[in-house]
Amino acid sequence: MKHSFLKIVLIPHDKGQNKWLKIPFFVIILIVLILILSGFYFFNNLQNFVNVSSLAFLETDNQKLKEKVSELRKRAAEFEGKIDSLLQEQYIAFREHNILEDVPQSTFDFSPESLMVMSMWVDSVFEATSKLDYSTLSSMPSIMPVKGHIIRRFGNQIDPYTGKKKPHKGISILSSLNTPVVSTGDGIVRQVGNDKGKGLFVEIAHSCGLVSSYSHLLNAAVREGEKVKRGSVIGYVGQSGRAPYPYLYYEIKKDNINLDPENLIFGGF
Numbered sequence: 001m002k003h004s005f006l007k008i009v010l011i012p013h014d015k016g017q018n019k020w021l022k023i024p025f026f027v028i029i030l031i032v033l034i035l036i037l038s039g040f041y042f043f044n045n046l047q048n049f050v051n052v053s054s055l056a057f058l059e060t061d062n063q064k065l066k067e068k069v070s071e072l073r074k075r076a077a078e079f080e081g082k083i084d085s086l087l088q089e090q091y092i093a094f095r096e097h098n099i100l101e102d103v104p105q106s107t108f109d110f111s112p113e114s115l116m117v118m119s120m121w122v123d124s125v126f127e128a129t130s131k132l133d134y135s136t137l138s139s140m141p142s143i144m145p146v147k148g149h150i151i152r153r154f155g156n157q158i159d160p161y162t163g164k165k166k167p168h169k170g171i172s173i174l175s176s177l178n179t180p181v182v183s184t185g186d187g188i189v190r191q192v193g194n195d196k197g198k199g200l201f202v203e204i205a206h207s208c209g210l211v212s213s214y215s216h217l218l219n220a221a222v223r224e225g226e227k228v229k230r231g232s233v234i235g236y237v238g239q240s241g242r243a244p245y246p247y248l249y250y251e252i253k254k255d256n257i258n259l260d261p262e263n264l265i266f267g268g269f
Contacts, residue, residue, distance in 0.1 A: 136208065139208075140208075140264065141185040141206055142184060142185060146248045148248070149175075151174045154169070154260035154262065155168060156168065170261060176237065179236065181217065181236060181248055182232060183204055183234050184230065186206065186229050187227075188227055189203070190203045190211065190224070198215035198216065198242075199216045199238065199240025199241025200240045202220050202235055204228060209255040210254050211254075212252050213250070214235060216241050217236060217238045218237060218238025221235050
C-alpha cells in the first residue's frame with residue numbers, strides 16, 4: 001500500500017535548485033495528536049499550578065503576620081512592665097495617705113488587639129499622675145466618712161416626705177447614733193452651721209475646688225478655719241434637721257457642682 005505524502009518545495013535565495021521535502025501524512029497526524037494531548041495535559045494541570053502559586057503567596061503573607069504578632073507581643077510585655085510600675089506607685093501612694101487599708105495587687109493578660117487602647121490608657125494615666133503631688137492626693141475626699149450602709153444614692157430618688165422623685169445630690173449613709181464622722185481628705189473647715197433641712201452640718205474645703213459636706217450631725221468636733229487631716233473626727237452621727245432616724249447625708253461639690261461621692265471613694269474607712 002502506497003503512503004501519501006505532503007510535499008513542500010524549498011526555494012533557495014541563490015540560483016541553486018529547488019528542493020522537495022516529503023512528509024508522510026501519518027507523521028503529520030502523529031504531531032497533531034501530540035499537540036492535542038499536550039494541550040489537554042496543560043489545561044488539566046493549570047488549576048494545580050494556580051493553587052501552588054496561591055499557596056506560596058499565602059505562606060509568605062502568613063510569615064509576615066507571625067512576625068507582626070511577635071512584635072506586638074514584645075510591645076505587650078513592655079506595656080505590662082510600665083503598668084506594673086504604675087500600679088506599684090499607686091499602691092505606695094494609697095498606703096502612705098491611708099486611702100486604702102489594703103490594695104490588691106493586679107495582674108493583666110494582654111492580647112495584641114488591645115495594645116493600642118492600652119497604650120493610650122497608660123499615656124493618659126502617666127500624664128495625669130505626673131501633675132499630682134502627695135499633698136494633692138491627700139486632700140482628695142476619697143474615703144467613706146462614716147461606718148455604715150448607703151441607703152440612698154446619688155441621682156433622682158424618691159423623696160420620703162413627698163413620695164415624688166427629686167434630685168438627690170449626695171448619698172445617705174445609715175449608721176448608729178453618735179458614730180464618729182471623719183474628714184474624707186485633708187482640708188480646711190469652711191463652715192459649721194445649722195439648717196432646717198440638713199440640721200447641724202460641717203463643710204470642708206479641699207484642693208482642686210472640691211468641697212465635702214456632712215449633715216444631720218449630733219454635734220461637731222471642729223471649728224471654722226480649722227485644718228483637718230484625712231480620717232480625723234469632725235463630728236458624730238445624729239438625727240438633726242429633717243432626719244427621721246440617725247444617718248449621715250454626705251455631699252461633694254466641685255466648683256459648686258454636685259458630684260457622685262461614690263465615684264471618688266477608693267475604699268477603706
